[in-house]
Amino acid sequence: MVIGVLKEIKPNEYRVAAVPATVQEIVRHGHEVYVETGAGVGSGYSDEEYAAAGAKIAATAEEVWSKAQLYYKVKELFPQEFKWMNPDKILFTYIHSNAHREETDCLLSSGVSAVAYEDVQDRNGRFPLLRPMSELAGKGGFLAACYYMQAVNGGPGKLLANVAGVETPVITIIGCGNVGLGAAELAASFGNEVRILDVNIDAMLAAKKYLPGNVSFLVSNRANLEKCLRESDVLLNAILWPKDRKDHIVYRRDLGLMKKGAIVVDVACDDGGAIETCRSTTHDNPVYREEGVLHYCVDNIPSAFAQTASVTLANSTLPYLLQLADKGFKKAISENRYLRAGMTCWGGRLTLRETALKQGREWTDPEELVKGW
Numbered sequence: 001m002v003i004g005v006l007k008e009i010k011p012n013e014y015r016v017a018a019v020p021a022t023v024q025e026i027v028r029h030g031h032e033v034y035v036e037t038g039a040g041v042g043s044g045y046s047d048e049e050y051a052a053a054g055a056k057i058a059a060t061a062e063e064v065w066s067k068a069q070l071y072y073k074v075k076e077l078f079p080q081e082f083k084w085m086n087p088d089k090i091l092f093t094y095i096h097s098n099a100h101r102e103e104t105d106c107l108l109s110s111g112v113s114a115v116a117y118e119d120v121q122d123r124n125g126r127f128p129l130l131r132p133m134s135e136l137a138g139k140g141g142f143l144a145a146c147y148y149m150q151a152v153n154g155g156p157g158k159l160l161a162n163v164a165g166v167e168t169p170v171i172t173i174i175g176c177g178n179v180g181l182g183a184a185e186l187a188a189s190f191g192n193e194v195r196i197l198d199v200n201i202d203a204m205l206a207a208k209k210y211l212p213g214n215v216s217f218l219v220s221n222r223a224n225l226e227k228c229l230r231e232s233d234v235l236l237n238a239i240l241w242p243k244d245r246k247d248h249i250v251y252r253r254d255l256g257l258m259k260k261g262a263i264v265v266d267v268a269c270d271d272g273g274a275i276e277t278c279r280s281t282t283h284d285n286p287v288y289r290e291e292g293v294l295h296y297c298v299d300n301i302p303s304a305f306a307q308t309a310s311v312t313l314a315n316s317t318l319p320y321l322l323q324l325a326d327k328g329f330k331k332a333i334s335e336n337r338y339l340r341a342g343m344t345c346w347g348g349r350l351t352l353r354e355t356a357l358k359q360g361r362e363w364t365d366p367e368e369l370v371k372g373w
């Protein structure tokens with residue numbers, strides 16, 4: 001199959017879907033890979049490195065779009081890319097169709113076959129192509145706190161680490177999932193006192209087994225939260241807040257409980273979500289203050305660590321990409337129900353229930369669909 005790796009066009013997106021090491025694997029499976037010139041530059045990979053790995057370098061995006069059968073990308077489609085979708089093409093990328101109505105219109109009207117990274121599942125019902133980005137976002141969120149704590153960056157001048165003779169900083173993390181654990185691992189390795197709040201005791205028990213002793217686990221309730229707010233230098237939110245919830249975990253008035261100079265990092269960055277005062281920000285304008293408290297709520301933290309993100313994302317997507325390329329769309333989707341869970345559409349039919357419900361569209365059950373193939 002001919003695979004096309006494109007340069008992402010979303011502002012501040014530096015990641016690339018395939019890195020030279022994974023291109024080499026794809027080529028070893030007998031496929032042809034076209035990489036748009038400069039596609040890897042934001043992640044630190046040159047055209048020459050891709051060529052050495054066996055890729056053909058395309059001088060323009062048009063060349064990749066027209067030659068490739070399978071488009072291997074990172075971000076969703078933008079309007080200028082819609083015209084390349086048709087029933088002979090496969091799209092494999094983060095699609096987020098539920099959030100992008102126009103993109104969904106294009107996917108359905110074009111008849112393209114599409115699999116969304118974010119919906120591929122593993123046998124435990126988890127999302128293996130979201131996990132690596134969540135871990136990075138958690139770690140990156142903690143590093144942002146380290147940056148904004150510095151006096152030269154307008155902070156109180158605190159080093160978030162264990163320094164002899166100085167009180168150990170306290171980092172409170174709400175949510176013991178992928179983001180929370182990524183943040184906790186890094187914050188703890190710097191010697192901070194780390195507290196994780198969650199409602200899921202099993203998740204905390206599992207994490208306790210491998211995180212060091214300077215991480216404690218607390219049930220997320222009002223009493224524990226208030227104590228943590230009073231004592232913490234950083235409050236890092238790492239929970240996905242249901243869109244239909246109108247309440248919050250941390251209210252505007254709670255910010256008054258926080259220590260002078262303490263900051264909020266909201267990795268989940270849901271506007272008015274678990275933290276009432278959070279609204280998502282970008283790398284161009286990452287922070288703002290509410291009630292005197294600095295908030296960092298960047299919605300695309302992994303892109304700041306584009307090389308690490310590209311390598312871990314490419315490693316994670318490669319086995320699924322190879323199944324699609326080796327077997328073809330129908331066989332790969334029929335044989336692997338975890339990959340099937342990621343199918344957004346085929347032949348103009350929407351197979352992702354969540355998007356159908358959200359956008360009031362007809363839905364085709366993927367289990368029924370594959371029976372007819």
Ligand SMILES: NC(=O)c1ccc[n+]([C@@H]2O[C@H](COP(=O)([O-])OP(=O)(O)OC[C@H]3O[C@@H](n4cnc5c(N)ncnc54)[C@H](O)[C@@H]3O)[C@@H](O)[C@H]2O)c1
Nearest residue numbers: 134137175176177178179198200220239240268299300301
């Ligand atoms: N900003 C970014 O760049 C970026 C990148 C990746 C992920 N994210 C976002 O980060 C969020 C977390 O992702 P994840 O992969 O860690 O999710 P996850 O599902 O692995 O973890 C969420 C955790 O929150 C806990 N939780 C749920 N309700 C709670 C409550 N009321 N109190 C305390 N804990 C509660 C759950 O038990 C779970 O352990 C998501 O919203 C995701 O979209 C942001």
